[in-house]
Amino acid sequence: MATIAEIKNELGKVLYPGFQKSIVEFGFLKDVEQNADSYVIHLDITSSAPEVEEELKKNISTVLGSIGVSNIAFNIKKPEAPKQQSNSTSGQNIAPQIKNFVMVSSGKGGVGKSTTTVNLAIAAAMQGKKVGILDADIYGPNIPRMMGLRGAEVEIVGNKAKPFSAYGVDVMSMGSLMEEGQSLIWRGSMIMKAIQQLLRDILWEDLDILFIDMPPGTGDAQLTLAQSVPVTCGVNVTTPQHVALDDSRRSLDMFKKLHIPIAGIVENMSGFICPKCGEESDIFGMGTCDDLADQYNTQVLGMLPIEPAIREGGDGGKPVVYCQPESESAKRYMQAAAKLVAFVDEVSEKASNEAIQPTTPAGVSACSSK
Numbered sequence: 001m002a003t004i005a006e007i008k009n010e011l012g013k014v015l016y017p018g019f020q021k022s023i024v025e026f027g028f029l030k031d032v033e034q035n036a037d038s039y040v041i042h043l044d045i046t047s048s049a050p051e052v053e054e055e056l057k058k059n060i061s062t063v064l065g066s067i068g069v070s071n072i073a074f075n076i077k078k079p080e081a082p083k084q085q086s087n088s089t090s091g092q093n094i095a096p097q098i099k100n101f102v103m104v105s106s107g108k109g110g111v112g113k114s115t116t117t118v119n120l121a122i123a124a125a126m127q128g129k130k131v132g133i134l135d136a137d138i139y140g141p142n143i144p145r146m147m148g149l150r151g152a153e154v155e156i157v158g159n160k161a162k163p164f165s166a167y168g169v170d171v172m173s174m175g176s177l178m179e180e181g182q183s184l185i186w187r188g189s190m191i192m193k194a195i196q197q198l199l200r201d202i203l204w205e206d207l208d209i210l211f212i213d214m215p216p217g218t219g220d221a222q223l224t225l226a227q228s229v230p231v232t233c234g235v236n237v238t239t240p241q242h243v244a245l246d247d248s249r250r251s252l253d254m255f256k257k258l259h260i261p262i263a264g265i266v267e268n269m270s271g272f273i274c275p276k277c278g279e280e281s282d283i284f285g286m287g288t289c290d291d292l293a294d295q296y297n298t299q300v301l302g303m304l305p306i307e308p309a310i311r312e313g314g315d316g317g318k319p320v321v322y323c324q325p326e327s328e329s330a331k332r333y334m335q336a337a338a339k340l341v342a343f344v345d346e347v348s349e350k351a352s353n354e355a356i357q358p359t360t361p362a363g364v365s366a367c368s369s370k
């Protein structure tokens with residue numbers, strides 16, 4: 001007769017469908033109870049998709065069968081299935097009022113991902129789109145500062161939070177929901193819940209495009225997003241040095257594995273524009289992203305120079321594209337946004353959301369190479 005400890009130990013081998021972490025690591029296993037004639041496995045999962053539940057039951061039965069336990073009952077708590085048509089791999093589309101989602105990613109931190117998100121989003125709004133920014137960079141949420149919203153109080157309506165509005169764009173950030181300076185150690189399950197709440201519990205209006213500033217790298221946040229909403233396309237931000245490009249490849253590979261169309265690469269800190277004479281000089285290299293774009297069958301959306309006005313705009317909450325529209329950087333952001341908007345329009349016209357979603361079967365991680 002197996003003990004509860006042995007059963008829990010075996011359950012540590014059961015991966016959560018679509019991820020490479022176990023139900024125990026995610027904190028989804030709540031309890032194991034022994035009744036007169038069965039063991040009850042209590043789970044609290046984040047997906048409402050029936051296939052996730054089925055897959056879990058099957059895998060748990062197999063694993064426990066290997067230690068001679070066959071009399072199993074399940075008590076699975078899960079969110080209510082959304083009524084809307086389901087588009088993403090988990091069977092969810094938790095923010096159906098948003099037409100398009102643009103995931104802005106980078107292979108590593110500090111390359112200018114948030115700066116790019118802010119300026120591209122405002123540029124798209126200036127070109128007539130109804131735009132929002134979701135700052136999902138849980139490790140360094142700095143969009144509020146960049147949008148001049150630092151310290152602004154979140155307004156709660158009913159049980160939802162109302163996005164801020166700045167420079168013609170709706171904005172919500174983890175930074176506005178956490179206390180300033182608060183640093184959290186995020187476990188996988190917390191990241192998943194946080195990302196889903198940022199989509200579900202924020203009063204997003206009907207938007208043409210929601211730009212999502214992701215944490216750097218390729219982790220649970222990216223996977224959760226791709227499983228929660230149909231992501232229209234991804235934008236990769238990198239600096240031109242070859243070491244940065246190597247990290248970028250990981251981020252671009254992630255888009256491919258998640259079946260997210262790649263709208264393009266933004267080469268940031270590409271050359272330096274002298275604020276005194278306006279001359280452009282090469283510092284980290286320029287144009288190195290062209291080959292990368294070719295390899296991934298995509299385009300370079302723009303090459304943004306190191307321009308003090310960009311940093312000042314970010315630090316001071318006065319985005320360059322809006323506040324200094326005559327600057328070289330502002331013009332390049334406008335061009336990059338025009339290319340991006342054209343791509344978004346093309347993807348959403350050509351393919352139904354269903355067709356552009358991750359297609360990995362339950363139980364196979366979207367990021368595994370199997």
Ligand SMILES: Nc1ncnc2c1ncn2[C@@H]1O[C@H](COP(=O)(O)OP(=O)(O)OP(=O)(O)O)[C@@H](O)[C@H]1O
Nearest residue numbers: 109110111112113114115140305306307310311314
């Ligand atoms: N082209 C640029 N010219 C001048 N300064 C820039 C440029 N791009 C970004 N910066 C500055 O570099 C710093 C880092 O930028 P940002 O916060 O956008 O990077 P990030 O990739 O989002 O970082 P993190 O990984 O911490 O979220 C900021 O101070 C920003 O103002």
